Amino acid sequence: MSAGDWREPASPKARSLHCRRAMQDRPATHTHRELLPGADLGESLVVQGEEVGTAEPQIRAWLRRTGLADG
Numbered sequence: 700m701s702a703g704d705w706r707e708p709a710s711p712k713a714r715s716l717h718c719r720r721a722m723q724d725r726p727a728t729h730t731h732r733e734l735l736p737g738a739d740l741g742e743s744l745v746v747q748g749e750e751v752g753t754a755e756p757q758i759r760a761w762l763r764r765t766g767l768a769d770g
Contacts, residue, residue, distance in 0.1 A: 742761070744757070744761040746758070
């Protein structure tokens with residue numbers, strides 16, 4: 700499957716699996732934007748497992764910046 704074969708699967712689980720399969724066929728140097736041309740990708744948030752317990756301020760700030768939470 701190539702990135703150009705992207706079709707919108709119906710369920711979130713199917714979309715995730717579809718995206719992972721598309722990414723498996725590409726070198727790790729490709730970005731999501733390259734793999735999913737035309738997709739509306741916003742700002743991402745990365746929280747390391749060992750930082751989850753103290754990440755609430757960063758998560759709240761990200762939610763506000765991205766418009767997913769008010770104020």
